[in-house]
């Protein structure tokens with residue numbers, strides 16, 4: 057049986073004017089690919105902020121496993137345009153997440169790590185292109201490579217495929233799937249795109265205003281989402 061990575065226990069988060077997360081519990085095991093779905097404003101980003109320690113819940117907690125080491129989390133944000141003048145190449149941008157040495161330049165080991173992730177994400181031919189000149193799909197791949205370079209225990213995709221066309225969405229998620237299946241990277245995929253969740257995720261967590269449904273993605277019912285939308 058696979059090991060738990062995140063144990064979300066009875067999380068409650070409220071802002072001064074309203075309750076956002078209401079006694080939410082969920083578990084993520086090593087190698088899981090969980091899609092978090094739900095209408096705007098149900099608290100998906102709030103959940104990510106709690107996982108990233110940016111927000112403290114009023115009640116409940118998240119247990120990170122294994123407990124004896126600091127969990128490494130890779131994060132791929134939603135696409136946003138990067139200024140054409142942005143000075144770093146795709147390669148240098150990916151390398152920003154390397155922390156092994158205190159030197160301003162990369163060690164041989166770090167360069168090898170960088171070469172490997174660039175190869176694994178199919179960015180070799182454009183690695184020296186300025187990030188600002190890359191296409192939307194290439195930029196998201198660069199974010200993915202940067203998130204994966206330190207072999208994270210958990211990869212969070214926060215609407216990372218939104219505003220990409222279908223071909224680029226599939227390209228990005230095919231890569232994520234490879235890392236999930238071949239290297240056991242645990243994936244938390246926040247999306248509004250149910251078809252994409254059904255194509256790639258193993259399980260779902262449907263967030264509604266104050267109540268939650270979860271299970272294998274094969275058992276996800278569109279009607280549950282509609283019910284949430286009309287609640």
Ligand SMILES: Nc1ncnc2c1ncn2[C@@H]1O[C@H](COP(=O)(O)OP(=O)(O)OP(=O)(O)O)[C@@H](O)[C@H]1O
Nearest residue numbers: 071072073076094095096097098099100101102103
């Ligand atoms: N810092 C804050 N102060 C007050 N209210 C907040 C704060 N952050 C989020 N909210 C509110 O909490 C609710 C949940 O927001 P959140 O961004 O988590 O939802 P979401 O499910 O990620 O939505 P979307 O799909 O639109 O990104 C929203 O009503 C939002 O306005």
